[in-house]
Amino acid sequence: SYELTQPPSVSVSPGQTARITCSGDALPKQYAYWYQQKSGQAPVLVIYEDSKRPSGIPERFSGSSSGTMATLTISGAQVEDEADYYCYSTDYNGNHWVFGGGTKLTVL
Amino acid sequence: EVQLVESGGDLVQPGGSLRLSCAASGFTFSSYWMTWVRQAPGKGLEWVANINQDGSEKYYVDSVTGRFTISRDNAKNSLYLQMNSLRAEDTAVYYCATLSMWGQGTMVTVSS
Numbered sequence: 248s249y250e251l252t253q254p255p256s257v258s259v260s261p262g263q264t265a266r267i268t269c270s271g272d273a274l275p276k277q278y279a280y281w282y283q284q285k286s287g288q289a290p291v292l293v294i295y296e297d298s299k300r301p302s303g304i305p306e307r308f309s310g311s312s313s314g315t316m317a318t319l320t321i322s323g324a325q326v327e328d329e330a331d332y333y334c335y336s337t338d339y340n341g342n343h344w345v346f347g348g349g350t351k352l353t354v355l
Numbered sequence: 356e357v358q359l360v361e362s363g364g365d366l367v368q369p370g371g372s373l374r375l376s377c378a379a380s381g382f383t384f385s386s387y388w389m390t391w392v393r394q395a396p397g398k399g400l401e402w403v404a405n406i407n408q409d410g411s412e413k414y415y416v417d418s419v420t421g422r423f424t425i426s427r428d429n430a431k432n433s434l435y436l437q438m439n440s441l442r443a444e445d446t447a448v449y450y451c452a453t454l455s456m457w458g459q460g461t462m463v464t465v466s467s
Binding site for chain 1: 390392399400401402404414416417450452454455457458459460
């Protein structure tokens with residue numbers, strides 16, 4: 248079955264740039280989506296179709312994709328950005344979706 | 356206001372059945388693919404199933420194929436997940452979602 252691979256954790260100091268990667272064989276063909284999940288809350292979409300930002304999401308959140316890797320970048324990370332981040336995409340056929348294992352972002 | 360509200364979660368014995376519902380409001384439900392996602396306690400997100408706008412296409416994660424059935428009623432703006440032959444590993448919060456909108460989830464516990 249198809250898999251997306253993320254680092255388990257990323258840690259930065261406030262104001263630094265955090266980068267979270269997501270690798271998957273079908274990413275050259277399929278879009279990546281990124282979700283932020285804070286403790287006890289439902290996930291929130293922060294990036295869709297590789298690099299688009301939904302309304303209401305701060306400009307410090309950006310996304311990119313190259314080859315088999317998608318990247319979520321948080322420029323000038325804030326303490327309130329501490330959360331679990333998940334990438335989400337689909338297999339080559341577009342029928343079966345999968346989440347990455349999640350990355351815990353620590354900002355301190 | 357866009358809302359997705361799940362219901363139907365409960366404590367059920369292994370081998371039992373449960374039907375989850377999701378009531379949608381504030382958007383044109385019939386225009387969207389809909390998805391069920393689950394999250395076991397302390398674990399990551401897992402895609403469970405999705406269904407296209409008119410219900411003619413349905414896809415499932417391998418671990419629930421043959422046991423779970425996703426369906427929808429566009430006249431009632433509702434999404435459903437029929438879960439049969441439940442196992443302990445199905446214990447999770449179940450979310451109803453589109454790509455951009457999520458409900459708050461409903462808890463399913465499978466235990467004797």
